[in-house]
Amino acid sequence: MSQSPRFRYEEVADFVAGLAGRGALQPGTRAPSLREISTQQRTSLSTAVQAYRLLEDRGILEARPQSGYYVAKPPPALAVPTTTRHSIRPAKVELSGLMLDLLENASDETLVPLGCAIPNPRLLASSKLDLVLARTARVKGGQCNTYSPPRGEMSLRLEIARRALRYGQALSPDDIAVTCGCTEALALALDAVTEPGDTVAIESPTYFGLLQVLRAKRLKVVELPTDANTGTDVGAMRNALATGKVRACVLASSFSNPLGCTMPEENKRAVLRLLAKHGVPLIEDDVYGDVHFGEERPLPFSALDTNDNVIYCGSFSKTLAPGYRIGWIATGRHMTRVLETKLATSLATPVLTQVALASFLSNGDYDRHLRRIRREFADTLGRMTRVIEQAFPPGTKVSRPEGNFVLWVELPEPADTRLLFAQALEKGICFAPGVVFSASGKYANCLRLSGGHGWDSRIEKGLRTLGAMAGKALARRSLKP
Ligand SMILES: Cc1ncc(COP(=O)(O)O)c(C=O)c1O
Structure with missing residues (x-):
């Protein structure tokens, strides 16, 4: 895949923008002079001028006559989108073309x-991953040219279980099945707990791929209003569950797509209590969990669940290897049903990429890459x-x-x-x-x-x-x- 060429002046501009972004240069203060930045960045004066013009265009610096460049004061922050209010009546999934x-x-x-x-x-660790994949093919290629066991490769499930422990999930490799991306994990989870015609509660707006899966399975939905900061409205979920029509619920664990919201932990616990009370299983989608900007990875629902009522779906598609199509599902009590459906749909996940990914995860490169x-x-x-x-x-x-x-x-x-x-x-x-x-x-x-x-x-x-x-x-x- 081709990459946009980057000019030296863009790199210099990015360096200065980074200083402003991290607060090393405060709004209203003087920026390094053109001469200082060209010396510091070992570049010509004309490159520095081009970089500063670009920063002016971006609104990051402003030129003051006779005085030099200053870090611009940011405009007032835009408001965050509002929570939508809408009907909680079950409806067919109508997809936009x-x-x-x-x-x-x-x-x-x-x-x-x-x-x-x-x-x-x-941005992905593609070249390192390529090396690991090539080495795996050279050393174990023949062994990998077969079907994996129904749950997937043990070496990968071990690595996934090890990492999951860090965010509160006590899983053994046998609690996990490897899937073809999170998409297959979601489809298997829905198959395990619903029948065609059932109603599923989902956050709204939600990831369009989930809507495709729901429609393919002939499921109806209740779209729950969702706030861009605090996630799905717990009161709306209570009302939807009270109708007695909801058979399953699908929510993002954190940083939902498209809103980017994460429910506060007390709301997650309230949702888990409500769902357990109504006997409605939760399917959680945690594809973005590893992409947190704060220090801590938020706990997924499954780490807070005490009722074996959560099916967890994850994948490496957003952090490492969308092309490898590797995800996983921690099924709880639904393992047999999930594996039977997996055998009937994709039969197995490709082995070579599983073994290569396990090797990459075991050598510590993944954490550096995530940072x-x-x-x-x-x-x-x-x-x-x-x-x-x-x-x-x-x-x-x-x-x-x-x-x-x-x-x-x-x-x-x-x-x-x-x-x-x-x-x-x-x-x-x-x-x-x-x-x-x-x-x-x-x-x-x-x-x-x-x-x-x-x-x-x-x-x-x-x-x-x-x-x-x-x-x-x-x-x-x-x-x-
Ligand atoms: C919220 C969410 N879940 C699942 C997926 C699909 O993940 P995968 O590529 O692992 O099937 C995506 C991809 O955009 C997504 O945004």
Whole structure:
């Protein structure tokens, strides 16, 4: 996959922006002079000038006549999107045709990649992983050219169980089955606890791939209102469960997609109590758990559960290897049902990649790698937020995730991001329109922006263009009688 070339002046600009982002340069204080920065960064004066111009454009520095460059004061923070209120009546999943468009455009390298939540291979430990994969193929290739046991490779399950202990899950390798990504884990979990026609409670907005799985399984949904800071509304869940119609519930463990929200621990415990009281199992999706910006990884529901009422789904797709298609499921009491369904659908997960991943995890590189991508994603989302503050129409709201690498943006009514999506594609920009995150066409004035590519000038330019297009489209729609 090709990478955007980076110029020296962009690197210098990133260095100074990083100082400002980490608070080493405070707003309102003087930035290093052009001469100081060119000496410090071992670069020419003209490169330093270009870097500072770029920082001015980004709104990070401001030039004051006769006085030099100063760190700009950030504009007032945008509000966070509001919790939506909607019906808790079970309904069929109606999918927007835009989902397929979005996924097809995700692999088009000519587009500015703000659409799909796929980490840039440049940010993944791809070359180290390649070496491990090549060594595994050389040393164990023959042994790997077979079916894995139903639960998957023991070496990988051991590594997963070891890591899970750090975030409160006491699992043995036999409690875990390896799957083809988190997608298969979610599908197996739903198969274990529902029948076609049943109703599943989900957070709203939610990950569109989950909606696809629910529809494929002919399940109905109740979309629970979800707050961009505190996650799913516990009161709404209580009301939905009281109807007696809900057979299962699917929630993100932390840093949900697209809102980036995490329920406070006391809300997680309240949800677990409610679900246990109604005998409704919880399926949790923890694909983003390792991408936390704070010190601590939030505890998943399964670590707080005392009723064996949680099925845990995870994968390495957001942190290490989306192309390997490796996830896992900690099934609780549903192991037999899960394995039987796995045998009937994909039979087994490829062995070579499992063994290679186990080897990578065992040598300690994964933790170093995680620290690096957490910093990178936090920095990218911070910069994207600043551009949104400057370039999007007044009244725009944006989420403030503490993990993950996507932003949820709410444009003022009557914005319609379905139209904006088509216009943006024509200008070479891809983003995810809000409607794909709902089972019933909600969120037409919202969009999700992915920071998975990391920060560069192309992303910045794409965002600014998108903000200007949103402003123009909104002005046109507001003028209509
Ligand atoms: C919340 C969530 N769950 C699951 C998945 C799919 O994970 P995998 O690629 O491991 O199947 C995604 C991918 O975008 C996601 O965002």
